[in-house]
Amino acid sequence: MKNSQNINLRALKESDIWILHSWVNDPELVKYTYFFHPVSEMEQKEWFNSLSNKKNQILFGIELKEDHQLIGICGFHDINYVCRKAELFIKISNKGQWGKGYGKEAMEILIDFGFSDLNLHRIWLRVLADNERAIKLYKKTGFVIEGIMKEDHYIQGEYKDIIIMATIRK
Numbered sequence: 001m002k003n004s005q006n007i008n009l010r011a012l013k014e015s016d017i018w019i020l021h022s023w024v025n026d027p028e029l030v031k032y033t034y035f036f037h038p039v040s041e042m043e044q045k046e047w048f049n050s051l052s053n054k055k056n057q058i059l060f061g062i063e064l065k066e067d068h069q070l071i072g073i074c075g076f077h078d079i080n081y082v083c084r085k086a087e088l089f090i091k092i093s094n095k096g097q098w099g100k101g102y103g104k105e106a107m108e109i110l111i112d113f114g115f116s117d118l119n120l121h122r123i124w125l126r127v128l129a130d131n132e133r134a135i136k137l138y139k140k141t142g143f144v145i146e147g148i149m150k151e152d153h154y155i156q157g158e159y160k161d162i163i164i165m166a167t168i169r170k
Contacts, residue, residue, distance in 0.1 A: 002112040004105045009060035009074065009113070016061055017048050019070055023093040031156060032131045056080070058118075062092065062106045071097045074106050076114060076123075084121040086114060107141040115169045124166035128153065135163065142167040 001009065012020075021044040023029050039047075051059060059075040074090035088110060092103050114120040127134050129148065143165040151159035 001117065002109045004065075004109055006065055006100075007071075007102050007105050007109075008063045008065055009106065009109050010063050012048070012051070012059055012061050012073070014048070016070055017044055020044065020048070020073070023091075026093075028095075029091070029093050032128055032134065060110070062090075062102065064097075064102075069094070071102060072106070074110050076110075076118070079118065079120075084119060086118070086120055086123060088114070088123050088125045103137055104140060107137065111141060111167065121169050122166055124164060126162050126164060128155075129161035129163050135165075138165050 021039065021041065024039045024044070051057070056079045057075065057077050058079065059073060061070050062072040062074055063070050071094040072090065072092040074088070076086040076088055079086040088107075090103060090106055090110065092098055092106075111123060114123050124146070125138065125143065126149075127138065129135075144167070146164045146166050149162040149164065152162040153160045
């Protein structure tokens with residue numbers, strides 16, 4: 001896997017469950033991905049324990065090299081090994097680490113992993129149309145807009161457009 005100056009992508013550990021639980025229960029963090037609803041400790045444990053059974057998904061923790069602090073998660077959903085494509089996702093969930101370039105570093109490592117190690121041809125993602133910071137990041141890392149799904153998500157009392165973006169292996 002490609003190296004980075006400031007972060008590592010690593011497997012999630014059982015000790016990560018509680019920080020992940022706090023992030024999924026933070027309405028500000030989830031407003032850019034889906035509707036908010038409280039997740040119980042039991043639901044969080046069940047989700048974590050189910051990860052090893054999902055063969056078409058790979059998750060990584062985003063960790064600072066300096067102090068091994070977990071600051072987010074990223075990975076691939078819906079990996080299709082026949083068509084060689086997958087949906088990418090990334091979240092820097094530690095609000096104190098926003099705007100420091102860690103998302104870009106994680107994206108670069110993840111894209112390299114997808115193309116080099118997974119042998120993907122196409123990596124795509126969904127992003128809320130009003131998430132300008134994320135769209136800017138995705139464009140910087142080679143993604144282009146392919147289309148818009150009008151009023152596809154219902155979040156915080158309103159329908160939101162979803163932008164589909166992708167990058168193709170060169």
